[in-house]
Amino acid sequence: MTTHLFKYTNATDLGIVRVTVFGVWFIIILLSPISNYALLPIDLFKPIGIYSLIYSVEIGFVLEVLLSENFLKILKMTTLMGCLLACFGTKYFRYFAIPTVVMLFMIDSVIKSFSGSVNHAELVLLYSAFIISIFPSGDGFKLFSLGKVKNFYDRDSDYSVSILLVASILCFSYLFIGVHRLLHGGIEQFFNNALEIYLIKNSFFYTKYGFDWGLFIVSNEILLNLFKVGFFVITLFEVLSLLILVSNSFRYIWLAMMIPFHLFTLLSMNIFFWENLVLITVLFILIPLRISKQKVAVLK
Numbered sequence: 118m119t120t121h122l123f124k125y126t127n128a129t130d131l132g133i134v135r136v137t138v139f140g141v142w143f144i145i146i147l148l149s150p151i152s153n154y155a156l157l158p159i160d161l162f163k164p165i166g167i168y169s170l171i172y173s174v175e176i177g178f179v180l181e182v183l184l185s186e187n188f189l190k191i192l193k194m195t196t197l198m199g200c201l202l203a204c205f206g207t208k209y210f211r212y213f214a215i216p217t218v219v220m221l222f223m224i225d226s227v228i229k230s231f232s233g234s235v236n237h238a239e240l241v242l243l244y245s246a247f248i249i250s251i252f253p254s255g256d257g258f259k260l261f262s263l264g265k266v267k268n269f270y271d272r273d274s275d276y277s278v279s280i281l282l283v284a285s286i287l288c289f290s291y292l293f294i295g296v297h298r299l300l301h302g303g304i305e306q307f308f309n310n311a312l313e314i315y316l317i318k319n320s321f322f323y324t325k326y327g328f329d330w331g332l333f334i335v336s337n338e339i340l341l342n343l344f345k346v347g348f349f350v351i352t353l354f355e356v357l358s359l360l361i362l363v364s365n366s367f368r369y370i371w372l373a374m375m376i377p378f379h380l381f382t383l384l385s386m387n388i389f390f391w392e393n394l395v396l397i398t399v400l401f402i403l404i405p406l407r408i409s410k411q412k413v414a415v416l417k
Contacts, residue, residue, distance in 0.1 A: 132258025139203040155186035210255025252279035288358040295355030
């Protein structure tokens with residue numbers, strides 16, 4: 118009978134995922150100039166997605182307070198503190214983890230409502246933080262006390278299910294992107310000049326990375342054709358991403374393809390989802406290695 122990758126995870130494994138998710142959020146919030154959004158005209162605030170439902174009612178005064186510089190500064194500092202406490206892990210984990218997730222959604226609503234776009238990498242982290250906050254994620258991998266961690270065969274479904282949900286969200290993000298690319302771009306996008314135009318455009322756009330390898334690729338016909346074939350192969354792997362949850366063999370191949378792909382998109386397109394790479398490393402490399410070591414220890 119086929120079983121999923123995280124069947125034998127314990128409180129420590131979920132604690133590692135907790136520290137990873139809220140630790141990444143701490144870095145994102147720390148580096149984000151959130152208070153600068155107060156300088157923008159409130160007329161530019163255009164909620165999208167689920168936020169359009171939340172802000173659909175007439176809340177002019179509330180919105181003015183939300184977008185004020187002082188409130189955004191307080192929101193940033195409070196969220197940073199919440200993320201830090203969530204990383205530490207205590208028996209009161211849910212009492213400050215859930216409010217922290219609410220604040221993360223507030224910050225996300227401000228950023229997306231002004232930018233008018235959706236960053237799917239941060240969406241994975243946002244949903245993951247929500248899942249972690251409602252499960253017993255503070256039971257293991259604590260800063261002050263590791264507590265009693267269950268052994269390999271004393272499984273608690275709360276730990277394995279929560280990790281599986283986080284991993285599934287990450288896999289679904291790749292699956293949806295791959296399916297969307299095939300449905301809306303079609304097979305022809307891998308044979309026409311669509312990717313060539315995309316490489317040129319991203320190479321000239323201002324980004325904090327500043328790589329222009331895309332121009333070198335489009336200047337070489339062989340490299341450009343290899344890029345198109347490789348992008349098609351990557352799309353197929355994205356569509357099949359859920360298989361890594363039940364097949365170790367496919368997981369190894371998927372990792373060998375997707376990790377270099379993320380690095381290559383950084384160099385060629387100035388697109389870098391470092392958050393995804395961190396989650397991939399923890400969920401699909403570190404935790405499976407821990408499970409394997411536990412199996413060996415039990416057999417001995």
